[in-house]
Amino acid sequence: MDYLYSRLKEYSESDYYPFHMPGHKRNAGLTDAVLPYLIDITEIEGFDDLHHAEGILKEAQGRAAVLYGADETHYLINGSTVGILSAVMGCTHKGARILMARNCHKSVYNAVYLNELRPVYVYPQLYRENELNGPITPEEIEQKLEINDAIDAVVITSPTYDGVVSDIKRIADIVHRKGIPLIVDEAHGAHFGFHPYFPDNANVLGADVVIHSLHKTLPALTQTALLHINGRIANRKRIRQYLDIFQSSSPSYVLMAGIDECIRMLQSRGQEVFQNYVEQLKWARDKLSKLEYLSLFEAEEYDRSKIVISVKRTYLPDKEDLFGNYRKTFTGRDLYEILLKKYHLQMEMAAGSYVVAMTSPGDTLEGMERLIDAMEEIDDCLKVKVRDAALAAVSNGIFENNITYEGERRSENSLIRDENRIVCTVCEAAELEHSGKGRKLSLPFGDAAGKMSLEYAYLYPPGVPLVVPGEEISSDTAAVMEKYRQLGFEVRGTRKEGRIEVYIYG
Secondary structure, eight states: OOOHHHHHHHHHTSSOOOOSSSTTTTOGGGTOOOOOGGGOOOSOTTSOOGGGOOSHHHHHHHHHHHHHTOSEEEEESSHHHHHHHHHHHHHSOTTOEEEEETTOOHHHHHHHHHTTOEEEEEOOOEEGGGTEEOOOOHHHHHHHHHHSOOEEEEEEESSOTTOBOOOHHHHHHHHHHTTOOEEEEOGGGTTTTSSTTSOOOTTTTTOSEEEEOHHHHSSOOTTOEEEEEOTTTSOHHHHHHHHHHHSOSSOOHHHHHHHHHHHHHHHHHHHHHHHHHHHHHHHHHHHHTTOSSSEEOOOSSBOTTEEEEEOTTOEEEEEEOTTSOEEEEOOHHHHHHHHHHTTOOOOSEEOSSEEEEEOOTTOOHHHHHHHHHHHHHHHHHHHHHHHHHHHHHHHTTOOSSOOOOGGGGOOOTTOOOTTSEEOSOHHHHHHHHHHOOSEEEEEEGGGOTTSEESSOEEETTTOOEEEOTTEEOOHHHHHHHHHHHHTTOOEESSSSTTEEEEEEOO
């Protein structure tokens, strides 16, 4: 079998001289940097063309399709973003309606903007106790489709950034009864289906278009992903057309070889690799489940590769936190900073009340042990501080049956809720911004309630908008943005830090 990396390596060792791009001419001595110059080529004889694949790249994409149970698979070298843009644009007509999860990635909103779509939102369930977004329910999808005519496509994210999985099979059945395609952003689920410990991937559950980010949870290079198409509902021709438009006309052979090698590993050694990974992950999750003040989150339908550690039980009334700061609440950001600065463990993200550690088959036992040791040590430290706080409360005569801590009344800072009223579409908001009508103001987050936003506002990661242009900012959302700012999170999407542009009619 002919693999791209093998052919590239063989070519790099041949006497062929490159009178073609790229300009480094496979000469690593020019920069002395340890980069894969020797296998970095362009579309030359014998190496196929991603946009018109007929040879080695066609075969490689075919292997990926078989592995993932898809009818058709395309290499993505501009990340899952280009797959989402192509899927949404290819499955909808300009100005049409689209049913989309409100917690979709910002790339879905960009596709809505580009095709001037009119979104109908479906909201995830809430895990209020853990301050996490839950799944999109089939019942909610069915209800929205019943009351909204002429929906071109449905888009949901599963798993979420935090690992929550929706019932793709039931949702696909409901969507298909309307004769429209289901697009699943499964970017964080490229490892699904390779071991019973994880859910099946959306291809085998009935989704029409599925996007996987190989680089997120598998041993592949950053920016590499896959787009899969199944069945006859999705418009394959239009999706391919948009892939040609959005993807670079000079795709990186280094990235494509990385995809091919990842697929080769999964085909040849996937069972062994995933068995070792799952055993290690089970051991780690068992250890973390025994923490007393920090807590390991897990839902009924869940991707257990995501290690989500909640700090909801860690309140320090009238005590210094682990950095010596005098305050009552201990946040996800605090835990993130401690893990980074004291233990040199870089988490994937921090939210108001939790951190996310992403794992993959590439993790080592040593790395897992360091994470567990750090969490156990922090948990022990919190145990001492909370005990001392309780004893102090007793001695002051204010301890009855329980202490009610300020932190227990915190709002769900990271949740997406049905609260921002839609005034107009993203495109209409953009037109208003440049129309000269009305007034534009740049307001502090806390003062923006009741005003129509002209900007996105989101935390990255995960890139899910708290506010979308054209939405009236609710008082809760304004408070959440201000709270994030105070906690040290960077709210992105706005031109000015800590402020958001709004539109005033009249």
